[in-house]
Amino acid sequence: MKLKSLVLIILLLSISFGFAQVQHKDVLFTVADEPVYVSEFLRVYNKNLNLVQDESQKDIEEYLKLFVNYKLKLKEAKAQGLHKKSTYQRELGTYKKQLAKNYMTDADVNDALVREAYEHMTKDINANHILVRVAHDANPEDTLAAYNRIEDLRLRVLNDGFETTRKQVHNGETVFGEELGWFSAFKMVYEFEKAAYQTSVGEISQPFRTGFGYHIIKVLDKRKARGERTVKHIMIRPKENDTVFDAEKRIREIHKKIQQGEEFEALAKEFSDDKNSAPRGGLLKAFSSGQLSVPEFEDIAFGLQNEGDISKPVKTEFGWHIIKLVNAKPIGAFEEIKPELEQKVKRDSRSKLIEKALISKLKEKYDIADKIPDLSYFVSILNEDFYQRTWKLPEDFKGDVPLLKIGDKQLTNADFADMLLSQQKRIIGKKSFDKIVIDAYTSFLNSNLKQYQEENLENENEDYAHILSEYRDGLLLFDLMESTIWEAAKADSIEVEKFYVKNKENYVLPVRVYAEVASSNSKKVIKKVAKLMEKNMAAEDIKALVNTNGEINVIFTTDTMDVSHQALPKTFEMEKGVSKVYKHNNGFIVANVSEVLPKKQKPYEDVKGLVMSDYQTYKEDIWLEELKNKYKVVINNDALKRVKADVK
Known part of the structure; x- marks a missing residue:
């Protein structure tokens, strides 16, 4: 695939x-x-x-x-x-x-919503709200009762204070008083988001409705959005079933070398376990708040203020990291992020506004009158069976009568009857027959307008x-x-x-070596290490001699490697014993090769x-x-x- x-x-x-x-x-x-x-x-x-x-x-x-x-x-x-x-x-x-x-969209409405979304993205809002629940398709009596209730609560809030009222009225069933924390564009349903951004800090909104019911909001604070960060990192991952390797100790050794003036990027290339970013000196793709889903990493990254700032070691679920700030960028320019915003708008509840504008545009394009035609015939043939989802067309149904023409497509009573028959399966409550027919016709007209445009889009x-x-x-x-x-x-x-x-x-597998590779930014240190290697001194003992006074002067990497390994220079000679000193990644390395694995044919199955x-x-x-x-x-x-x- x-x-x-x-x-x-x-x-x-x-x-x-x-x-x-x-x-x-x-x-x-x-x-x-x-x-x-x-x-x-x-x-x-x-x-x-x-x-x-x-x-x-x-x-x-x-x-x-x-x-x-x-x-x-x-x-x-x-x-x-x-x-x-x-x-x-x-x-x-x-x-x-x-x-x-x-x-199939209205470009003007779509552009306005995209621009508004961009404006919202540039600010974060901290708010609380009170919600009176009412279903989106509730009958007029229940809807009015919910509206009156939210109006009463707003008056109470103005007298007793928002927080006091919010805590007192919350029951988790019909009335909700909740702390929402910080949010930005696309984090809430559109009606809620719009009301929040239109309300000033410290103010209480007028009642407004969403699909959940009626709300009032108190906006506690607004701030500039955190924007985007580009960082480099060095990651050391704990090794499973390895009781000797200590990831935290390793990252702190590397951090010490950075404090001693060694180049972050060279250390990332040589030691980072993030194999994707290591060749680029630890560079990650730019990200915005919440994008990585690693809060500890993000908090440290967004906490770095100046380009070049380097964090202390931080632990996440992936291992230990040191983070370097490359660039702190505010929310991207509108044209830069417009395509992404357009996709979000289409998936958001804003799309209902675009849909409404599209239908209006298609009506004008195909010369469809706003006036609903005479549908009394359909009202007359409905009966109580409709509410039981068992209604059928009468035997003398006049199906071939023209009802609606879109472009060169003629729709008849039979086409609309199919819509009515299918809608009885979704009927909720007991709407009047007049309303059932009008709602069905609206759906019928809208779906056929879009279908006709879709069928002709390749020509248009x-x-x-x-x-x-x-x-x-x-x-x-x-x-x-x-x-x-x-x-x-x-x-x-x-x-x-x-x-x-x-x-x-x-x-074939290339020639490989099993080796201990010592790395340092000091040629003098690495020469000393080479001499100690010649005496068959263990790596831990060498580190104890060389890394003194709290300074990390040498780091060891032990692995099976070929010349493409990050710890080795491309010119490394694959020979047993202590190698010569090589310049590598702005520093120097020497390797103690204990075994040379020859070039080997890869088995077919592998x-x-x-x-x-x-x-x-x-x-x-x-x-x-x-x-x-x-x-x-x-x-x-x-x-x-x-x-x-x-x-x-």
């Missing part, structure tokens, strides 16, 4: 670039006389430009080879009829529906059409590769094993997965040559020259 994800992600990420000179309607090449246009090639090339890691693939001719191979595979997929498979059609339909949601929106087309092709490509290469290779175990035997030199992957690549190369012979490819060299000139 990893390759499928890569194929689809590359196809779906969209970056737009303009090219003025080349004619986009030019045919760049043909596959079995089927044209592929310059416009498609440039669009795909440019949106993938920053994604390819191989610089050679940014070359137009190299990328053209990839694109031709891609089109050959698609030609074969269609020849095999893979686009007609029910599983393919089902998965494409699901994606199409998901993608359409991104284009070029960007949507491109992305859907590319996903459609990407899905086909995955199915083809799975059936032709991946599954076939898995089934052909004898050939895979033969491939391993033929290419054994690609599957590298079966890697061999399978290599074999699949080998099979794909052969298969592509077959496709080139099956489907003639003709390149339009004149169009290619113009593409090259424009890209440059």
